[in-house]
Amino acid sequence: MTHTVLVTGVSRHIGARVASVLAADPDISRVIGVDTVPPPSLTRDGGISLGRTEFVRVDLRSPDIAQVIAAADIDTVVHMSLVSAPTRSGGRAAMKEHNVIGTMQLLGACQRSATVRRVVVRSTTAVYGSSPRDPAVFTEELEPHDSPSHGYAKDSVEVEGYVRGFARRRPDVTVSLLRFANFMGPGVDSPLTRYFTQPVLPTVLGFDPRLQFVHEDDAVEVLRRMATEDHPGTFNVAGAGVLLLSQCVRRAGRFSLPLFSPAFKVLGNAVRRVGLVEYSPEQVRLMCYGRAVDTARLEASLGWKPKFTTAAAFDDFLRSRRLQPLGGVLS
Numbered sequence: 001m002t003h004t005v006l007v008t009g010v011s012r013h014i015g016a017r018v019a020s021v022l023a024a025d026p027d028i029s030r031v032i033g034v035d036t037v038p039p040p041s042l043t044r045d046g047g048i049s050l051g052r053t054e055f056v057r058v059d060l061r062s063p064d065i066a067q068v069i070a071a072a073d074i075d076t077v078v079h080m081s082l083v084s085a086p087t088r089s090g091g092r093a094a095m096k097e098h099n100v101i102g103t104m105q106l107l108g109a110c111q112r113s114a115t116v117r118r119v120v121v122r123s124t125t126a127v128y129g130s131s132p133r134d135p136a137v138f139t140e141e142l143e144p145h146d147s148p149s150h151g152y153a154k155d156s157v158e159v160e161g162y163v164r165g166f167a168r169r170r171p172d173v174t175v176s177l178l179r180f181a182n183f184m185g186p187g188v189d190s191p192l193t194r195y196f197t198q199p200v201l202p203t204v205l206g207f208d209p210r211l212q213f214v215h216e217d218d219a220v221e222v223l224r225r226m227a228t229e230d231h232p233g234t235f236n237v238a239g240a241g242v243l244l245l246s247q248c249v250r251r252a253g254r255f256s257l258p259l260f261s262p263a264f265k266v267l268g269n270a271v272r273r274v275g276l277v278e279y280s281p282e283q284v285r286l287m288c289y290g291r292a293v294d295t296a297r298l299e300a301s302l303g304w305k306p307k308f309t310t311a312a313a314f315d316d317f318l319r320s321r322r323l324q325p326l327g328g329v330l331s
Helices: 013-023 064-072 093-113 151-169 191-196 216-228 245-251 261-273 281-289 296-302 310-320
Strands: 003-008 028-035 054-057 076-079 118-124 172-179 181-184 202-204 213-215 233-237 255-258
Touching: 003 013, 003 064, 013 216, 028 064, 028 181, 064 093, 076 093, 076 172, 076 202, 076 216, 076 255, 093 118, 093 151, 118 151, 118 216, 118 245, 151 172, 172 216, 181 191, 181 216, 191 310, 202 245, 202 261, 202 281, 213 216, 213 310, 216 233, 216 281, 233 296, 245 255, 245 296, 261 281
Parallel strands: 003 028, 003 076, 028 054, 076 118, 118 172, 172 233, 181 213, 202 255
Antiparallel strands: none
């Protein structure tokens, strides 16, 4: 069976990689990539080749997305365009509009479509929050003790609510909701990867949180499978194992600067204002309490495990940035 796939967020790294791998699949007849700006591969900046992906400039907050879905007879939608940090120009308000209102418009268009049969939505393990009362690992059924109340995590909680509502209204559509741990790898540029490339890494005094990553290659493979196979439900996606923040600091060959929590937040506000590193409130809580998730449901459904552990994903990122432990020996 051939498919016509719509991928949102193709101007960003993971979205572009997903569009590229789907466009290379002979069982997929067309891949339509949408975003508010052209992908780097279509500009002088270079970037990932999108192959035969057809780019359409669309703002998901507008009703135009429904016209794109109808005109191309889209049967599979891969929603990748959630923004994890506000832009300097648009700020937090524009970020929330893009994430929440954009998803509402997209799902509304899918609900009205007679051709859409599969919807895959990127979410985040940040929906579990970070709290001193958290379980050792979160399974998909567990509710957070402290629901996220800021930024990307709060947007993702709202987005997930709309996705569940859509699934109830369209039981004939296979809906896959993917909660990814923090992306890590050579091509990833995120608040967390920028944090680890600083010469000195501020930490919260008295805390050594557990962190979990998913390698970009594994993330793309999960999205490819979800876009071409029926796996309804909600799934955690992460590499096996965890790393303590102190282990990450040593692996990166950096020095840590332990700060009392109020000082860490003040520093975070200062560097955020000048656009250096995004220390959002949820990032501060992650740096205190950490987070780990169970991925047994994903592995059972796909019959597959991520190739990269959390540690291997982080090490691959470090190699790409030419970072290594002092003395060259991993701890």
